[in-house]
Amino acid sequence: xxxxxxxxxxxxxxxxxxxxxxxxxxxxxxxxxxxxxxxxxxxxxxxxxxxxxxxxxxxxxxxxxxxxxxxxxxxxxxxxxxxxxxxxxxxxxxxxxxxxxxxxxxxxxxxxxxxxxxxxxxxxxxxxxxxxxxxxxxxxxxxxxxxxxxxxxxxxxxxxxxxxxxxxxxxxxxxxxxxxxxxxxxxxxxxxxxxxxxxxxxxxxxxxxxxxxxxxxxxxxxxxxxxxxxxxxxxxxxxxxxxxxxxxxxxxxxxxxxxxxxxxxxxxxxxxxxxxxxxxxxxxxx
Amino acid sequence: xxxxxxxxxxxxxxxxxxxxxxxxxxxxxxxxxxxxxxxxxxxxxxxxxxxxxxxxxxxxxxxxxxxxxxxxxxxxxxxxxxxxxxxxxxxxxxxxxxxxxxxxxxxxxxxxxxxxxxxxxxxxxxxxxxxxxxxxxxxxxxxxxxxxxxxxxxxxxxxxxxxxxxxxxxxxxxxxxxxxxxxxxxxxxxxxxxxxxxxxxxxxxxxxxxxxxxxxxxxxxxxxxxxxxxxxxxxxxxxxxxxxxxxxxxxxxxxxxxxxxxxxxxxxxxxxxxxxxxxxxxxxxxxxxxxxxxxxxxxxxxxxxxxxxxxxxxxxxxxxx
Numbered sequence: 001x002x003x004x005x006x007x008x009x010x011x012x013x014x015x016x017x018x019x020x021x022x023x024x025x026x027x028x029x030x031x032x033x034x035x036x037x038x039x040x041x042x043x044x045x046x047x048x049x050x051x052x053x054x055x056x057x058x059x060x061x062x063x064x065x066x067x068x069x070x071x072x073x074x075x076x077x078x079x080x081x082x083x084x085x086x087x088x089x090x091x092x093x094x095x096x097x098x099x100x101x102x103x104x105x106x107x108x109x110x111x112x113x114x115x116x117x118x119x120x121x122x123x124x125x126x127x128x129x130x131x132x133x134x135x136x137x138x139x140x141x142x143x144x145x146x147x148x149x150x151x152x153x154x155x156x157x158x159x160x161x162x163x164x165x166x167x168x169x170x171x172x173x174x175x176x177x178x179x180x181x182x183x184x185x186x187x188x189x190x191x192x193x194x195x196x197x198x199x200x201x202x203x204x205x206x207x208x209x210x211x212x213x214x215x216x217x218x219x220x221x222x223x224x225x226x227x228x229x230x231x232x233x234x235x236x237x238x239x240x241x242x243x244x245x246x247x248x249x250x251x252x253x254x255x256x257x258x259x260x261x262x263x264x265x266x267x268x269x270x271x272x273x274x275x276x277x278x279x280x281x282x283x284x285x286x
Numbered sequence: 287x288x289x290x291x292x293x294x295x296x297x298x299x300x301x302x303x304x305x306x307x308x309x310x311x312x313x314x315x316x317x318x319x320x321x322x323x324x325x326x327x328x329x330x331x332x333x334x335x336x337x338x339x340x341x342x343x344x345x346x347x348x349x350x351x352x353x354x355x356x357x358x359x360x361x362x363x364x365x366x367x368x369x370x371x372x373x374x375x376x377x378x379x380x381x382x383x384x385x386x387x388x389x390x391x392x393x394x395x396x397x398x399x400x401x402x403x404x405x406x407x408x409x410x411x412x413x414x415x416x417x418x419x420x421x422x423x424x425x426x427x428x429x430x431x432x433x434x435x436x437x438x439x440x441x442x443x444x445x446x447x448x449x450x451x452x453x454x455x456x457x458x459x460x461x462x463x464x465x466x467x468x469x470x471x472x473x474x475x476x477x478x479x480x481x482x483x484x485x486x487x488x489x490x491x492x493x494x495x496x497x498x499x500x501x502x503x504x505x506x507x508x509x510x511x512x513x514x515x516x517x518x519x520x521x522x523x524x525x526x527x528x529x530x531x532x533x534x535x536x537x538x539x540x541x542x543x544x545x546x547x548x549x550x551x552x553x554x555x556x557x558x559x560x561x562x563x564x565x566x567x568x569x570x571x572x573x574x575x576x577x578x579x580x581x582x583x584x585x586x587x588x589x590x591x592x593x594x595x596x597x598x599x600x601x602x603x604x605x606x607x
Contacts, residue, residue: 081603085544088533090520139600146597168488168510170520173534174546177488177510178599181496184465185472185596192473208510210461211449211489216469230460230489231451239451249456257457 142179167207358400400443449490
């Protein structure tokens with residue numbers, strides 16, 4: 001333990017065990033460069049490490065909070081609750097997993113959708129909650145996404161989605177697979193109405209979410225160094241029986257291969273998206 | 287063990303072996319064993335009926351992947367005339383894991399698209415076990431757009447373990463290729479009928495599976511992940527595949543009950559591979575009746591109806607917290 005760490009009282013000292021999440025407290029540590037950061041400062045930099053630029057995974061609500069103007073905001077589809085149609089049980093019951101995820105995240109499913117504004121530009125914004133069963137897409141996620149689109153179509157405003165998901169939710173089996181078709185069909189409708197969809201892919205966006213709404217943006221944006229792809233790296237490694245190239249399935253790799261339009265630093269996300277949306281809708285600059 | 291039969295079919299295999307034996311003896315000697323053979327055949331049929339009346343999800347997924355199960359081209363041969371295969375995505379490559387082309391169904395031109403697995407080792411490799419790369423999906427989309435242009439209905443046949451998981455496939459946008467098909471198929475102004483004939487493996491299956499009517503052969507499966515994959519993630523052991531198959535409800539009967547598919551096409555006794563001609567006849571009958579129904583709709587109501595079907599997927603509770 002460094003001399004500096006010893007100075008921090010043990011109750012707020014962060015240990016290696018919680019590398020992924022950002023623990024509450026006065027001080028926190030960047031999971032990438034391990035720099036000890038002042039919590040308030042980290043929040044000011046929208047959870048991007050000021051030392052190394054690492055984009056720390058964010059909860060859906062925190063992300064929307066930082067992305068949207070403070071007023072006005074209305075949540076869409078928040079009243080929808082998941083049900084266990086299949087009575088699915090593996091080592092644990094799906095119902096118990098849901099309750100556990102709800103307690104852990106304070107959300108009742110893995111997508112939060114809000115109507116609001118970005119730098120005065122009205123829009124519908126959706127964000128995946130990765131902490132809720134890996135941001136997996138089931139019936140509620142699909143339906144909320146569609147209701148967000150319906151709102152966008154009604155009000156003739158654009159849609160922005162921040163994806164962070166392991167893919168379809170296995171515990172909802174084929175119902176979850178059908179959410180790929182459902183969300184993509186709704187995006188086709190948005191498209192026909194001539195309304196923009198900006199898809200922001202954050203770490204990680206894999207499987208069914210990548211292979212549906214994730215890749216269907218008029219503009220596809222990725223945060224730096226996010227893992228984005230269809231098949232998981234381990235599955236591919238087992239199939240092709242060779243080690244994967246450096247940086248495989250990272251944002252920079254996707255940009256190089258033409259899958260995304262740009263990589264945007266989270267600290268510039270509001271400005272860049274507001275600018276894109278006003279141009280796509282022929283409005284004056286924000 | 288007789289490899290033409292699955293493990294749970296071995297009692298049937300034993301009876302069949304006996305019948306074969308009797309036939310051989312009967313043709314050599316001047317004995318009349320006809321009655322005895324008929325008797326045993328009756329027994330074998332009864333046994334098959336009894337075994338097949340209570341198959342579990344795991345047994346059904348073995349049937350869906352049976353090495354002798356008819357593949358897309360086996361149906362193409364039996365259902366259609368004048369089949370002309372069309373190749374390539376016009377951008378990068380031809381992908382033999384998906385076959386596509388024009389054909390006539392009872393004289394009427396249609397577009398046919400399906401996953402194709404290989405029969406022998408060489409063909410299996412050539413067709414990468416029916417696992418398409420992005421080019422396969424892009425070829426399918428190109429030909430579906432052509433179908434729309436010339437107002438031809440689209441008939442798809444689904445039979446894949448899933449989209450190919452490889453470095454090149456990722457580099458060339460596997461996710462985008464699948465997503466684009468889902469997006470476009472929702473709006474194509476021509477009837478689309480999708481039939482799951484074997485394995486409906488996840489996004490790789492759905493990418494040619496969005497349509498006006500989704501049919502499943504009785505012993506085919508359709509799921510978000512393979513039973514083995516699900517088991518290794520949720521049970522931490524691929525050996526629990528049978529449990530995963532049961533839990534996910536991947537069989538035609540359960541999916542019909544969940545209203546995720548339109549219709550189940552019953553298979554001949556012992557499964558599609560026991561009588562391919564009869565299976566094809568049944569598939570054809572259903573396709574013709576579905577097409578007749580869909581032809582009555584003008585393009586706008588067809589698409590509106592398809593959209594409503596897609597939006598109805600998935601149940602949830604509406605209430606306060």
